[in-house]
Amino acid sequence: MKNLIKLVLLALLVVLILFPSLRTLLVSFQTDQGFSFSNYEYIFKTEGSLIAIKNTLLMGALTVLICGFIGTFLAFFVHYFDFPFKKILDRILLLPLVVPGLIIVFAFVQLYGESGMVTKTLETVFGLKEPLYRFSGLWGILLVHAYTQYIYFYMNVSVAVKELDRSVIEASINLGASSFMVFKSIILPYIKPALISSSILTFMTGIGSFSAPNIIGGGYKVLTTQILLAKANLFMNLAASQVVVLFLFAMTYMGIARYYEKKVSFSTGVREHVIEPVKIKNKALKIVMVMIALSVIVMIFLPIVTILILSFVKPGTWMIEIYPKEFGLDNYMRIFTKSRSLAPFLNSLKMAVLAAFLALFLAVPGAYITTKTDTKLKPIFEFLLMLPFALPASAIAINMINGFSTVLLGKWIMLPLAYFISMLPMAVRSVTISFERLKDEYAEASINLGAGRSRTFLQVIFPLIAPGIWSGLLLVFIRSLGEYTISTFLYTASNRPISIAMVNSIFEFEIGLAMAYGALVLLLTFIGSGILKKLQVYTE
Amino acid sequence: MTQVDIRIRNINHWYGDNHVVEDVSLDVREGELVALLGPSGCGKTTLLRLVAGLIPLKDGQIYFGEKDVSQWQPQKRNAVMVFQSYALFPHMSVEENISYGLKVRKINHHVRKELIQEIMEKVELTGYADRKIQELSGGQQQRVALARSLVVEPDVLLFDEPLSNLDEKLRVSMRQEIRKIQKSSQITSIYVTHDQEEAMSIADRIVIMNKGKIQQIGSPREVYEKPLNTFVANFMGESNYFVDNGVTRMCRPDAITLSTHGEYQGKVAWVEYLGSTQRLTLDWEDRQLIVDVFNRDLKDLSTNHGDRVSFDMDKRALVTLEDTTSDII
Numbered sequence: 113m114k115n116l117i118k119l120v121l122l123a124l125l126v127v128l129i130l131f132p133s134l135r136t137l138l139v140s141f142q143t144d145q146g147f148s149f150s151n152y153e154y155i156f157k158t159e160g161s162l163i164a165i166k167n168t169l170l171m172g173a174l175t176v177l178i179c180g181f182i183g184t185f186l187a188f189f190v191h192y193f194d195f196p197f198k199k200i201l202d203r204i205l206l207l208p209l210v211v212p213g214l215i216i217v218f219a220f221v222q223l224y225g226e227s228g229m230v231t232k233t234l235e236t237v238f239g240l241k242e243p244l245y246r247f248s249g250l251w252g253i254l255l256v257h258a259y260t261q262y263i264y265f266y267m268n269v270s271v272a273v274k275e276l277d278r279s280v281i282e283a284s285i286n287l288g289a290s291s292f293m294v295f296k297s298i299i300l301p302y303i304k305p306a307l308i309s310s311s312i313l314t315f316m317t318g319i320g321s322f323s324a325p326n327i328i329g330g331g332y333k334v335l336t337t338q339i340l341l342a343k344a345n346l347f348m349n350l351a352a353s354q355v356v357v358l359f360l361f362a363m364t365y366m367g368i369a370r371y372y373e374k375k376v377s378f379s380t381g382v383r384e385h386v387i388e389p390v391k392i393k394n395k396a397l398k399i400v401m402v403m404i405a406l407s408v409i410v411m412i413f414l415p416i417v418t419i420l421i422l423s424f425v426k427p428g429t430w431m432i433e434i435y436p437k438e439f440g441l442d443n444y445m446r447i448f449t450k451s452r453s454l455a456p457f458l459n460s461l462k463m464a465v466l467a468a469f470l471a472l473f474l475a476v477p478g479a480y481i482t483t484k485t486d487t488k489l490k491p492i493f494e495f496l497l498m499l500p501f502a503l504p505a506s507a508i509a510i511n512m513i514n515g516f517s518t519v520l521l522g523k524w525i526m527l528p529l530a531y532f533i534s535m536l537p538m539a540v541r542s543v544t545i546s547f548e549r550l551k552d553e554y555a556e557a558s559i560n561l562g563a564g565r566s567r568t569f570l571q572v573i574f575p576l577i578a579p580g581i582w583s584g585l586l587l588v589f590i591r592s593l594g595e596y597t598i599s600t601f602l603y604t605a606s607n608r609p610i611s612i613a614m615v616n617s618i619f620e621f622e623i624g625l626a627m628a629y630g631a632l633v634l635l636l637t638f639i640g641s642g643i644l645k646k647l648q649v650y651t652e
Numbered sequence: 653m654t655q656v657d658i659r660i661r662n663i664n665h666w667y668g669d670n671h672v673v674e675d676v677s678l679d680v681r682e683g684e685l686v687a688l689l690g691p692s693g694c695g696k697t698t699l700l701r702l703v704a705g706l707i708p709l710k711d712g713q714i715y716f717g718e719k720d721v722s723q724w725q726p727q728k729r730n731a732v733m734v735f736q737s738y739a740l741f742p743h744m745s746v747e748e749n750i751s752y753g754l755k756v757r758k759i760n761h762h763v764r765k766e767l768i769q770e771i772m773e774k775v776e777l778t779g780y781a782d783r784k785i786q787e788l789s790g791g792q793q794q795r796v797a798l799a800r801s802l803v804v805e806p807d808v809l810l811f812d813e814p815l816s817n818l819d820e821k822l823r824v825s826m827r828q829e830i831r832k833i834q835k836s837s838q839i840t841s842i843y844v845t846h847d848q849e850e851a852m853s854i855a856d857r858i859v860i861m862n863k864g865k866i867q868q869i870g871s872p873r874e875v876y877e878k879p880l881n882t883f884v885a886n887f888m889g890e891s892n893y894f895v896d897n898g899v900t901r902m903c904r905p906d907a908i909t910l911s912t913h914g915e916y917q918g919k920v921a922w923v924e925y926l927g928s929t930q931r932l933t934l935d936w937e938d939r940q941l942i943v944d945v946f947n948r949d950l951k952d953l954s955t956n957h958g959d960r961v962s963f964d965m966d967k968r969a970l971v972t973l974e975d976t977t978s979d980i981i
Binding site for chain 2: 551553554556557558559560561562563564567571572575576
């Protein structure tokens with residue numbers, strides 16, 4: 113039975129993940145003249161393509177720097193110092209993790225774009241003839257990234273800060289170290305591994321970013337948008353080689369960073385004194401800190417609130433004014449009464465549910481095999497289950513086309529299948545954590561007390577891994593619901609997801625309708641992440 | 653529960669090429685508590701898990717009373733284990749944990765309630781029924797684990813280093829409690845530990861193991877005072893060794909007594925004050941002896957560093973060991 117499960121899982125992983133990836137690799141070497149490197153030559157020799165590569169790497173590097181600075185600052189701000197409402201701030205800071213990138217991009221356009229509300233307000237207040245800044249190109253992209261991707265640095269550095277050993281800091285002060293010395297010689301080495309591992313995630317999402325460059329990038333070409341361009345013009349071989357190049361960039365950075373991560377990481381010995389947050393005594397400083405905290409909260413909520421408010425704008429009433437004036441339920445009415453408008457919402461719901469269950473269908477046996485069994489094939493399972501994690505969403509989309517276009521081209525299943533593959537690692541990690549925490553002794557104790565296999569599974573094992581299963585399910589559901597990149601590559605006229613419907617509405621100047629779609633996604637996302645939060649409490 | 657004795661016959665067990673339990677035979681009498689004592693990796697826990705059936709037995713026999721349970725499923729053995737980590741189900745309350753084994757045994761609701769009430773009183777957990785496991789202290793968790801095992805009235809009770817996660821003080825009081833409960837319930841028990849003091853204080857008999865083999869079986873007094881070999885002698889405490897014509901003999905530090913007109917003379921090289929006793933290291937004939945003395949027996953004898961002292965050695969207390977170790981002394 114166990115072997116059968118292994119075999120079926122392995123077969124599924126090979127067909128769904130390995131085969132399409134290898135197909136892409138193969139396709140990338142195919143040219144009109146047969147098997148050759150000429151696609152790669154084109155990528156590295158054509159000026160336009162070289163610019164896209166340079167832009168991609170620059171975007172990745174700057175994203176890491178900016179997000180590293182913001183995330184680390186916020187992590188110390190929230191966890192190293194003691195000030196009012198830090199707990200709430202911590203939770204709010206994690207919000208952008210679940211908000212779909214596309215929604216953020218549109219909110220930012222409404223706020224900071226050429227005719228955005230903030231831009232126009234500043235223009236009026238200062239009596240300017242031209243906007244103060246231009247929210248487009250590299251800087252526009254980076255602003256979006258700063259908002260959405262600081263989160264990896266924030267989460268990892270927060271953990272490191274919380275694990276700082278107070279007694280080591282005290283020992284260093286006791287030996288006469290200045291504050292600067294303490295930071296340089298104690299605190300920095302402690303958080304360095306966190307900085308490096310966050311930079312890997314941030315770099316990978318940075319160079320793989322698609323929503324921001326595609327919508328506000330303007331003339332700023334990057335690899336992901338070039339891939340879409342190549343695919344749209346049916347240069348599939350070129351698209352494939354661009355995917356391979358993007359993948360190689362990600363892997364190279366990961367390889368180098370992992371090497372340094374290993375070098376700087378150390379295991380701590382006895383650690384009984386966790387740091388206590390530093391109390392701020394200086395009144396002026398305290399006020400400054402509260403101000404920073406408040407502005408961070410405003411920054412985070414502004415785009416979300418913007419979406420919600422704009423979703424109530426009466427269609428056709430907001431044309432030249434800076435702020436909308438007439439509100440109503442019209443947009444929602446339209447979505448829920450016109451089947452043409454409702455279709456994308458229902459379609460996305462259906463696809464997200466399917467993707468979530470498919471992911472779980474593979475994640476549960478996958479996590480079980482990699483944590484609880486001893487098989488020689490374990491590294492292969494681990495590799496295949498985690499491979500999609502190293503592939504940008506655009507790469508997954510291209511893989512799907514290369515792998516399955518002959519059988520599934522234009523079929524509805526293509527899109528949920530792609531969602532599920534790209535989010536499989538997320539589900540696997542969630543379930544794996546549950547399995548790792550499940551000590552073998554629980555099952556042994558149950559058997560030892562006389563319980564049979566089915567009772568042991570139903571009453572002891574399942575309840576203990578269930579939170580991991582539910583949270584894996586929810587994570588994939590939430591992420592699939594507002595997914596944009598894969599959708600752009602693979603949607604068809606008969607299979608429009610909500611993100612595409614949102615973009616279409618924007619281009620048809622039906623901003624209110626687009627925002628209502630966005631608000632619906634947000635609503636479901638928040639409900640989902642609320643349940644997730646509950647589940648986390650339960651697992652701990 | 654039915655009172656049974658345990659007979660273990662010629663058990664062998666391997667992990668890969670590693671022979672972890674080597675031809676072990678052992679009898680545990682009805683109602684007896686036997687401690688398996690030895691350093692980590694000596695095979696004691698493996699032996700315990702073989703008895704529980706958590707590891708399938710490949711070579712040898714295990715009898716509970718007249719029944720050969722060697723190939724029985726663990727569920728059927730009614731040999732309940734108290735785990736080192738307690739293995740309490742984290743998603744169940746204290747009461748649900750305790751009643752789990754009763755539900756498995758299909759005990760009816762009313763009887764179950766009574767039994768749980770009774771056992772919770774016994775382990776002093778009354779009032780904790782609805783608590784979550786995470787809300788309990790280490791000592792309380794230990795009591796729940798004990799209650800969960802006792803309540804099903806097992807034929808055999810197995811302890812796998814149950815006290816190793818508690819602090820010193822609690823460990824001492826818990827081991828007295830376990831001893832009391834085991835004596836009053838008369839359940840035949842095997843108790844695994846690596847702590848010789850714990851083994852001596854709790855067990856009727858001690859089985860000392862090393863590298864998968866039984867070294868000696870005996871009462872606490874026997875294994876301490878009359879060790880069979882150097883391993884047991886070393887493991888059970890400090891000893892003084894004397895090698896003579898290839899024969900090794902030993903005595904414990906308390907077999908040597910200081911007196912004003914003792915037979916031998918030595919010089920104090922080291923003193924450790926331990927409250928009611930002190931442990932002296934004496935330089936004597938090119939070697940050192942370890943001597944434990946009661947402070948109240950010393951009277952006006954001076955035992956400062958460098959003092960000359962005279963002492964007697966109880967020749968009858970010298971034990972001849974089966975093996976010789978050249979590297980002693």
